[in-house]
Each structure stands twice: as C-alpha cells, then as structure tokens.
Amino acid sequence: MVRFSYKTQKYMILFGFLTVPVLLLLTFSYYPAVSLLYYSLTDWTGIGWEMHGVGLANYKEIFTRPEIFGVFKNNAYYFVGGLVQTALALYFAVILSRKLRGRNVFRGLLFLPYVLHSVATVIMFRNVYHAEYGTLNLFLAAVGLSSWQQQWLGNPHLVNFSLAFISMWKYMGLNMVIFIGALQSIPEDLYESAAIDGASGWQSFRHITVPSIRRVIELMMILTLTGALEVFDIPYIMMLGANDTGTFVSTTVDMAFKFRKAGLASAMAVVLLMIVLLFIYIQRKLLFREEKAR
Amino acid sequence: MNREPVWIRTLKYASLIAASFVVLFPLYSVLIGAFKTQAEYYQSGLRLPENFLNFDNFRRVIEVGKLGLGFRNTLIVLVVSVGINVLIGTMVAYALGRFEFKLRKAIFALYLVAQVIPVITTQVATFSVIKFFGAYDHIFAPILLYIGADVLQIIIYLQFVGSIPRDLDESAMIEGASLFRIYRSVIFPLLAPATATLVILKTIGIYNDFYTPYLYMPSQELRVVSTAIYSFVGPNQAQLNVISAGILLIFLPTIVLFLFLQRYIFAGVVSGAVK
Numbered sequence: 001m002v003r004f005s006y007k008t009q010k011y012m013i014l015f016g017f018l019t020v021p022v023l024l025l026l027t028f029s030y031y032p033a034v035s036l037l038y039y040s041l042t043d044w045t046g047i048g049w050e051m052h053g054v055g056l057a058n059y060k061e062i063f064t065r066p067e068i069f070g071v072f073k074n075n076a077y078y079f080v081g082g083l084v085q086t087a088l089a090l091y092f093a094v095i096l097s098r099k100l101r102g103r104n105v106f107r108g109l110l111f112l113p114y115v116l117h118s119v120a121t122v123i124m125f126r127n128v129y130h131a132e133y134g135t136l137n138l139f140l141a142a143v144g145l146s147s148w149q150q151q152w153l154g155n156p157h158l159v160n161f162s163l164a165f166i167s168m169w170k171y172m173g174l175n176m177v178i179f180i181g182a183l184q185s186i187p188e189d190l191y192e193s194a195a196i197d198g199a200s201g202w203q204s205f206r207h208i209t210v211p212s213i214r215r216v217i218e219l220m221m222i223l224t225l226t227g228a229l230e231v232f233d234i235p236y237i238m239m240l241g242a243n244d245t246g247t248f249v250s251t252t253v254d255m256a257f258k259f260r261k262a263g264l265a266s267a268m269a270v271v272l273l274m275i276v277l278l279f280i281y282i283q284r285k286l287l288f289r290e291e292k293a294r
Numbered sequence: 295m296n297r298e299p300v301w302i303r304t305l306k307y308a309s310l311i312a313a314s315f316v317v318l319f320p321l322y323s324v325l326i327g328a329f330k331t332q333a334e335y336y337q338s339g340l341r342l343p344e345n346f347l348n349f350d351n352f353r354r355v356i357e358v359g360k361l362g363l364g365f366r367n368t369l370i371v372l373v374v375s376v377g378i379n380v381l382i383g384t385m386v387a388y389a390l391g392r393f394e395f396k397l398r399k400a401i402f403a404l405y406l407v408a409q410v411i412p413v414i415t416t417q418v419a420t421f422s423v424i425k426f427f428g429a430y431d432h433i434f435a436p437i438l439l440y441i442g443a444d445v446l447q448i449i450i451y452l453q454f455v456g457s458i459p460r461d462l463d464e465s466a467m468i469e470g471a472s473l474f475r476i477y478r479s480v481i482f483p484l485l486a487p488a489t490a491t492l493v494i495l496k497t498i499g500i501y502n503d504f505y506t507p508y509l510y511m512p513s514q515e516l517r518v519v520s521t522a523i524y525s526f527v528g529p530n531q532a533q534l535n536v537i538s539a540g541i542l543l544i545f546l547p548t549i550v551l552f553l554f555l556q557r558y559i560f561a562g563v564v565s566g567a568v569k
Contacts, residue, residue, distance in 0.1 A: 181564030
C-alpha cells in the first residue's frame, strides 16, 4: 500500500470528507433559496421550463390580494396559542424541576405528544372533534356539560382555535423539557440564599429564575413566532384549507402545486423568508444590545 | 428547607393531573376506538370496547389502508438516510474539528446560515432540483433530502470531537495509522453517544415528515406511513374505528422508542435548543 505523508493525507481527508456534504448543502439549501428569487420574478407554472419575466407583478399581487396576504391572520391563532403554550411550559417546568413525587412520570407524560406521529395526531384530533361521535362532545355530555358541546371544526369562529390547540397539545412538552434543561443550570444556592433572605416563591421566580433563563425564553419566543408563520401540516391535513383555515404556507403550497402558479408561490416564499429573517435579525439585535449594556 | 403549604402542593398536583388528562384523553379515544366494531363505535361512546381481542380494524387498515406497505417504505427510507446521514455528519465534524484550514469557518457558517431558511417555503424550487436529478416519484427523492447534515448535528458532533483527547490521534499516528483509520477506529466509535441521540431525533423527524413524501412520491407503491394514513382517511371518513386502529399502529413505534430511550431524547432536545 502506498503511504502518503500526513500532510497529503490531511488534504485527502478534507477533500474527501467535505466535498459531498457541502455539495448537498449547496444543492438542496442554497440553490433553491437563490432560484426562488429568480422564479419569483417570472410567470413560471412549475411544469416545464418556459417562463417569462414579469418584474415585480407577483409581489404586487401578494400585497394587493387580501386572500393571499390576509391569511396571515390565521397564523395569528397559532402564535397566540404558542404564547399560551410557552407560559404553560414554563409553569410545568418550574414545578417539575423541583423535588416532587412522580416527577419523572409527569415529565415523560407531558412530553409524550411531541414524539407521536404528526399526521396521525392531526387525524386523531379529527376523531376527538367530530361533531356527532367525537369523544370531546361525548365527554362533555357525560360530565353534564352538554351545553358546551360545539361543532369544533364546523364553526368558523371556533375552527382555528381547535386547530391551534393541536399544536399546543403537541409542542408544550417539548418547550417544557427545554425549560427544565435551562432551569437545571441555575445554581441551587441562589435559591437557598434568597430563601434565607426571606424571599417568597414568586419573588425568587421573578428575580432569579426569569433573569437566568431569559435567553432561552427569548429563543422560545422566536421559535414560537417562526413556527406560527410556518404552520402547514395541521390545517392542510385536517381541513385541506377549507372553512377559512389556510395558513400562509398551505396557501403557498396550493398556489405552487394545485393552481400551478409557481412564480407567485416563489414570491410568497421569498416574502415569508424575509419576514422570518427580519424577526431573527431583530432578536439578534436585542440580544446584542443587552450584552453591550452589561 | 421550609415546607410548602398544603394548598400549593394540592394546586400543583391538580394542575399536573389536569394536564396529564388533556394529554391522555385523545389517546384514550383512539385506544378504545381501535378495538370496536363499527356499530359499537357509534353506540358505546366512551366505554371500553366489548372485546379487546378484536383485531379486524388493524387487519383492514394494514391491507386496505396500505399501512403495511407504508411501514416497509418508511423503514427503507429511514435506514438508508439515517445511515448515510451519520456518515456525513461524523465526517464533517472530523474534518472541521480536527484540522485547521482556510475554508473551515466558511463551511461552518454555511451550515449555520442554511438553518435559518424555512425548508418548507423553498420546496417550490427544491422540486425542480429533484426533477432535474430524475428522482421525482422515486424513493431516492426523500433520501436525497434527508441525508444532508444540519447545523445542530454538526454542533453536537463538534462538541464531542473536541472532548476526545488529541493524544489518542497522536498515539495512533505513532503506530502508523492513517488519518482515515483514525476517523474509522478512534473518532467514529467514540462519537457513539452523540450518534445515538442524533439517530433517535432524526428517526422521529423522518418518520413524522409529511410534506417531503407527499410532494415527491405521489405513486401508490411509494406510500410511506404519513402518506398512507393521509390518503386512507380521505375516502374513508366514516370509519372512525378503522382509522383509530391505524393511528394506534402508527403511534406504537415511537412510543416504544420513547419509553426505552427517553434519556437520549431529552438530551438531544435540550442541546438542540441551547445551541
């Protein structure tokens, strides 16, 4: 066997180990992102390669047709749900990071929905929400609350709440486990000395816990926000976007693959990308300012 | 330590039990529904099924719903993509973690920035790339999209590579091992704990993914679990009992995985967020 010097080997390794991964990254992450920009300026249908430049017409269409830009209001339900979910997650994380009987069982149980199959979860909730035979309405009847029974998916005022709840159900435990991880890194003696100084439980939460995990809370907020902007599975699988439940991404997918308006869909994707980048930029900016101030 | 008042403790447990109920109630619905006959389903409400050995619904969903086929295809996609993905991840981490070279920072930055792009929005353009490679409606399409390393994976691996003492590499070099040999026999095995966590997370991610197989593999024979149950539910809206059986079957693998590997999953989720 021919032996190469370690210097030669180093370059062989670098070339051999990095070429394919970097090519994959460029092909499936960067090239699509860049070509989106190009497609967004055309009238491409997505079939074949024929396309004509249309300037900024697609962008104009997005901002002037309320049924396109207006669907963001449906994303707002998921954002509000996400805020509630983050608050609940923090509450349960605080409880479950202290000594408590059955702590691990509760942790596991509340986290469980996150590992469950997402499509099957949405379909499961279809069985729960079913107006006539759904277990939710049956349960309400069983505990004497028949008057609370609802058309959970049929009532246009309710349906988006019902859908956003699925997202909360699935992701609360994930946020909780992340919070628990952050809480465990707070030194225990901080709480002990606060207790000696006579701080109440709420005071030590307010002045020790929250400042220590601020970064994680902020991160969670940005994930909630971007997550809410990118909701797709739940309305798409449950309703096929009917009953005014379409989100921005599900509308984009429909534009591209159902209505064959790939150019317009590309412009929508670019708009979403810009909004997401803007939020991430604002968050970084806030973080940076704080670190400077310290 | 001061003992907390009874009412606070009661409140804590009450909230935990309420939350557990909310988590378990939908699961209870499908658990009982899966074993009921159709007539029973619509009459018995929340009661337990008459016969817990009634597997008809499972049989139907596996055959008519093509769930058996779905599990087979999912398994193929999983094994191939996760296997290649682990190779790619460890290779990149070894190259970036052990050697100094010009493009090192640039490559890491490429991975970092790529994370910001919401993948689902770029599918319109990814679609044309997949078509270009002739992978459309072929099992290679999802595999191609899944094998790439992501920044979380690289960061976790890099931490591990950093914690492996360089003395190990050097003593292997003294014994005349090649750099490739060092990757294969020293670094790769020592990354096993990180690999375990990442494999589990990746497996859950791929198993749960809906839009990749939905967009890229429309053929019936290429149904994976997600798309099989999705298209089964479409025309069979009424048969809630059979659907319940399908849901239960689909939940089972990840529940089992979770019960046995909870520690790794928590570790991965936490390190994923604190990056």
